Amino acid sequence: MVPKRIVNKRTVSEALHNFRWTGDIHGEVTPLVIGQVIQLCNIISDIHLQIGVQDKHIWRLSSSGQYTAQSAYETLFQGSTSFGPWERIWRSWAPSKCRFFLWLVAHNRCWMADRLAKRNMPRPALCLLCDQEEETINHLLTTCVFARQFWFSLLQRIGLGLLAPQPSDINFDKWWQAAVSSVDSSRRRGLNSLIILGA
Ligand SMILES: [Zn+2]
Known part of the structure; x- marks a missing residue:
């Protein structure tokens, strides 16, 4: 105006x-x-x-009021979110389509019964494999008895059978994170790839 x-x-x-x-x-x-x-x-x-007082520039993004490249750079990331499992998913040797599937899993974007229910779409009442619990992605990949059996037989072949999900593991991503951090760093990329392929 x-x-x-x-x-x-x-x-x-x-x-x-x-x-x-x-x-x-x-x-x-x-x-x-x-x-x-x-x-x-x-x-x-x-x-x-x-x-009589001279004007001066004050850089609001640092406590001292002085401009620093670091404070400007950090400001670029204000309000951004970080995606925890990115390294496990993207820095693996698994094929892209499998990594993308795990990316969907991490965002709970797979069309399981819980997600279908939210949209009032046809879905099975209980997991089709065990007929015991609601079919969610965490159930299918972690808590289902079939999933636990599968992970055990897969991981047993490389001597890591102990890492298979236990009944106390109810979240796939938390289980995966804990399993990978329990092996030494030289084997992590291989284990990540195997878990992605297994999933
Ligand atoms: Zn099941």
Whole structure:
């Protein structure tokens, strides 16, 4: 609402003096403009410029007020989320389609009975393999007796049968994370790949 010719030459000090900035507003004064003017009045009512004090730049993103490349870089990631199992999934030797499946598993995006139920779509009442529990992805990959048997027979072949899910393991990702962190780092990539293929 302030013409460019005014914006370009008006100083902050001039604008603040006797509310001169309100006179700079041109054009149609809509309720939106009035709302913004009131808001701006409130914001700047506490600002008192000191005569003779030089302007200075303050970098708001660091506590010292000084600009640092690090603080600017870190700001780029504000509000971002991290995806815990990314390394286990993407840094494995498993084929892409299998890794993508595990990515869906990690986001609980597989069309299991629980997900179908939320959309009121046809689904089995109980797991089709064991007929004991609701079919969820965690059940199918971890808590189902068939899954536990499968993991045991698979991992037993490489001497890691003890790592197979126990009845206390109810979350696939937590089980996977714990299993992988219990072997030494040189075997992790191989074990990740095997678990992805197994799943
Ligand atoms: Zn089952």
